Amino acid sequence: xxxxxxxxxxxxxxxQSRPDWSGADLADRLGVTTRxxxxxxxxxxxxxxxxxxxxxxxxxxxxxxxxxxPPLLLDDEEAVAVAISLHAAASGTVTGIExxxxxxxxxxxxLLPSRLRHRTDALLTATLTxxxxxxxxxxxxxxxxxxxxxxxxxxxxDYQGHDGxxxxxxxxxxxxxxxxxxxxxxxxxNDRNDWRTFRADRIRLRTPNGxxxxxxxxxxxxxxxxxxxGTASTAYRYPAKVRLHCPVEAVAERxxxxxxxxxxxxxxxxxxxxxxxNLHDLASFLGSLGVPFTxxxxxxxxDHLHTLAARYAQx
Numbered sequence: 001x002x003x004x005x006x007x008x009x010x011x012x013x014x015x016q017s018r019p020d021w022s023g024a025d026l027a028d029r030l031g032v033t034t035r036x037x038x039x040x041x042x043x044x045x046x047x048x049x050x051x052x053x054x055x056x057x058x059x060x061x062x063x064x065x066x067x068x069x070p071p072l073l074l075d076d077e078e079a080v081a082v083a084i085s086l087h088a089a090a091s092g093t094v095t096g097i098e099x100x101x102x103x104x105x106x107x108x109x110x111l112l113p114s115r116l117r118h119r120t121d122a123l124l125t126a127t128l129t130x131x132x133x134x135x136x137x138x139x140x141x142x143x144x145x146x147x148x149x150x151x152x153x154x155x156x157x158d159y160q161g162h163d164g165x166x167x168x169x170x171x172x173x174x175x176x177x178x179x180x181x182x183x184x185x186x187x188x189x190n191d192r193n194d195w196r197t198f199r200a201d202r203i204r205l206r207t208p209n210g211x212x213x214x215x216x217x218x219x220x221x222x223x224x225x226x227x228x229x230g231t232a233s234t235a236y237r238y239p240a241k242v243r244l245h246c247p248v249e250a251v252a253e254r255x256x257x258x259x260x261x262x263x264x265x266x267x268x269x270x271x272x273x274x275x276x277x278n279l280h281d282l283a284s285f286l287g288s289l290g291v292p293f294t295x296x297x298x299x300x301x302x303d304h305l306h307t308l309a310a311r312y313a314q315x
Contacts, residue, residue: 004040007032011040012049013075015063022060076116083108083120087127093183095136135201137183142176144205145185149173154210155187160202168206171196172213177227179256186223188216195219197227228261236275238282240301244270245292254289271296279304 007030014029015021023034030037041051041061050064074082086105090098109117148155155173160166171187178184183200195218219226244251248264251272255262260274272293276282283305286293295302 004043007036008040008043011037012044012063015051015061020060020062026061079108079112079116080120083112084123087124093136093178093181094142095138097139135182135199137200141200141203141205142183145173145176145200145203148209149175151209152212152215154190154213156206156210158204158206159198162199169196169198170210171198172216174215174218175223176200177224179228184227186218186227195226225261237277238279238298238301239275240273240282240298241296242272242274242286243294243296244272244289245294246270251289251291259285283308 010030011026014026023037026037027034041053044051052062052064054060083105086101086108089101090105109120112120145155147153152172155169155171157169157171158166159169170190171185172190173185173187175186176183177186185198185200185203187196187198188194189196243265247268248262248270251270252262255272260272263271263273265271274282274285276285279301282301286295295305
């Protein structure tokens with residue numbers, strides 16, 4: 001009986017690792033006959049797991065989602081990754097997810113074997129999280145947007161722009177983009193007949209959704225590039241273009257995704273499109289990169305750098 005139980009756990013772990021398995025593959029991995037695999041599949045069904053099977057040369061087994069969440073079998077690295085992710089989510093950007101994440105983390109920690117619990121506890125104890133100062137997003141809003149993207153349904157929502165103006169928008173949602181600090185929706189704005197980027201925390205969805213639509217090609221062929229360019233430059237009070245006199249590789253690893261759009265130039269330098277709400281923060285950020293640079297725009301930033309240079313020289 002013990003051998004059968006261990007084999008069932010191994011079978012369940014295998015079936016959770018990828019969608020489809022042939023009986024021969026499972027038998028080979030478990031070191032048993034295909035008849036034993038069929039019997040074990042029936043045992044899983046009796047335990048409440050929904051396993052779909054097909055016959056023929058291309059037949060096999062698929063573990064389907066059931067009415068209740070079945071136990072998940074995670075290997076060591078997967079368990080540690082889930083624990084770290086839950087800890088990060090507890091201080092994340094989604095409203096109300098903090099308590100849920102901590103509860104799930106506590107449950108997972110109780111189930112971890114000692115060797116893994118020590119690893120995760122060491123990391124969690126040594127890690128401090130800077131409290132976020134960005135608005136969080138309602139999870140129902142994210143789920144509603146994601147469902148509309150999946151189903152290719154138009155959205156109607158109330159939206160407050162960065163200038164404080166509010167209004168009803170109609171859009172064809174393309175993708176949600178998470179920069180690490182904020183959530184954004186890239187969508188085709190039906191009223192403005194152009195692509196627009198919307199901050200998800202400023203969206204209040206209306207029901208029902210709009211009509212279905214045929215997806216369009218994203219601007220620049222890449223949703224992430226378009227959103228980063230917009231959120232790191234035009235969304236700020238002081239959008240900036242700066243030439244960094246160094247190869248892209250010299251600074252790329254030091255720039256978080258939300259810092260701006262970095263593009264390589266033919267002369268070996270790179271162009272950074274970024275921005276900030278105030279000039280001093282922008283100047284400090286550029287200085288922290290530790291590479292020579294030339295401000296192409298705006299003129300106010302160049303003036304501020306001259307003022308700072310004089311102040312530092314006097315010091």
